[in-house]
Amino acid sequence: MKVCVVGGGLCGLTAAYRLSEYFELDLYEKNTVPGGLLSSYPRSGYQIERYYHHCFSGDRRLLSLMEALGISDYLEWLKGTTGYYVDGRIHPLNTPLEILRYPHLSLADKVRLGLLTLRSKDLDTSELDEIPAKQYVVEHIGEKAYTAFFEPLLRSKFGAQSDEVSAAWLISRIAIRSDRGVSGERLGYLRGGFHHLIDSLVSKLDDAGCGIHTGVPVTRMTRDGDAWLVNGQAYDAVLSTIAPHDLALLPGAPAAPRIPYQGAACMTLGLGREVTDGIYWLNISGDAPYGAVISHTCFVPPEYYGEHIVYLASYFRDTPPAGLGDRMLSDFYRRFDVPPGMIHWHELAVGRSAGPVYTTGYRRLMPDYERHGLFMAGMFSPPNYPERSMEGAVVAADEVTELMKKRLADG
Template sequence: MDICIIGGGLTGLAAALPLTETAGVTIFESRPLLGGCLASYKRDDYWIEHYYHHCFAGDERLFSLLRDLGLSDRLEWLSGSTGYYVDGTIHPLTSPIEILRYPHLSLADKVRLGLLTLRAKRLDLAALDAVPASEYIRKNLGESVYASFFEPLLRSKFGDRRDEVSAAWLISRIAIRSDRGVEGERLGYMRGGWHELVDGMAEEAQKKGAVIETGTPVTSIRRTGDAWEVNGRRFDTVLATIPPQEIGRLSGMEGFAEIPYQGAACMTIGLDRDVTNGIYWLNMKDTAPYGAVVTHTNFAPRERYGGEEVVYLASYFGDRPAPNLKEMMLSDFCRRFSVPKTAVHWSELAVERFAGPVYTTGFADLIPAYEEHGLYLAGMFSRPNYPERSMEGSIAAGQEVAARIRGAVQ
């Protein structure tokens, strides 16, 4: 049996590993590198992800996969500090004292916000799927908390669609990020970079006989009798990890869900200085061409990166990124944080049109089954990634769809 997997990201690789035990597997990846949004740049003496990534304490499928690949010893737990950039000032918001000192929320607002954080893991997310996040926050925490704290975050991430985003997504995000201590959020990272996971999965799949073709975009999918042709090549089964509507476009078939997606443009910068006062994740309340400044080397040790500070500027877009976005982001960053251009050692901009679903109200009803129209579908749009996408969810989707395929052919 020959299986084609469209997409060499986490879901595609996670599915390939068990499928190679009983079938021939070919992976088509459109880009030169595997990993999807988990792909990495190779600098002179270190690797750094195109988009910032970390894992969480409950990511059991990820931990099991790392054990199987012999990579468990590379996983480490680090503290991620947070802050808010408001009116040109950096406000740290990691410790209880820092939160109490934050001037843009009243004490009552802070109490309500703290109580929501404590309750988030116990709330019924299914009941919140149809409730807009903006409506939920206004009703339960008040207008001032929404306007001063949540609205800028929603605006920077979802732009004009911020009022469509469901409370299920927001509460899930709060819950998953509530593993906090006085030094910050407890987050997992791979010593040496997540490319080790991607490379480990690819090497194991190839060891078991998988064929991986990078730089090979899929341009056509066609049903031929009891088989499929992908780019004119015959396969018994096709697993697509790209958005369902793209499968409909490539195949000419109707009936695939139109999953709302957004794009991401993430600039990575190598600097000679720290500009966020030791803070890992700095959200931007002030209007800027990016919504957060994520200083990776305030999370992972700087000495691993040739003594450079490594900073991400995170930006999201709808149909397409703004023209000259790289110049806009870098110019704004240097001006806002008083960084001379000579302090910037290098910069790269990664752009992904389908970076992730927009979890609008009613999203639960859009989630496709693992098998539709004779094809298998899995990815960031699958149920394990609802209502918040993660590496854990993408691995789970790949493993679950692989079990479905194996069950169908046995």
């Protein structure tokens, strides 16, 4: 039997790896390099992800995939600190003392926020799916807590669409992220970069004789009796891992569910000094062309790279604002007092299908793994709720491939 996988991101590559044991396989990836959102820039002497990445100790399937691929020895657990930039000042927000000292929330707001965090694990989020996060926070913690704390966070994650995000998403996220010790959380990173994961999958697929066609977009997909024709080639089954709205553009493809998506623009800079007072993840409050500054080398030692690496992160709907890259750079120079001469290099990555927006009613929209005879899995699948992630990509790949094996054995 011959199977086609559309999309060479982590989900498509993992699914192909699982399926390659049972079927003849072709994988199509429109970009010239595999990895999708987890692909990397090759720099001289090292590789760095186009979009900042870390994993969590609870990412069970991702960690066991790394084990199976023989790359677990690269895994390091490092301290990932967070902070808030407000009115020209950086506020670390990791320990209870730092939170108590944070001046932009009253003590009463902090107590209400703490109580909500404690309750978040016991709340039934299915009842919150139709309620906007803003309404929920204002009702339970207060207007000030929303504008001073949650609104900038939501904006850094969802840009202009943040008002549409559901309380179910917010509470699920708080519940997941509140499992940290008093001195902050340990996050996982593969020494040398997550390209090890992508490279190992590609190498296993090469060994299994799988055809990996990079730089080849799927442009047509039609049903031909029991078979599928993909770019004119016949297959017994097709797994699409691309965004449903991208699938819907392919002539002949079956109707795809309408999942709200956003794009991401991520500026990566190599520079001569550290800029965020040692903080890894700095959310930016106020008017800036990016919502967060992620100092990769405040997480992974700069000695691995011979320079500091910083990401400026921003999300957009449909298309990125004109001149975004230039505005990010000039704001960064001014805000962090960095002379342009200190920047060694910079690259802007723009992904139009960077992840779903978890709007009210989102849970109803998530599609099954099989629709109209086509298999579908990816960032829109249930394992990626309430947050699309590497773990979600691996779990979705595992679940859809189990179903495919069963269906193809039956059929």
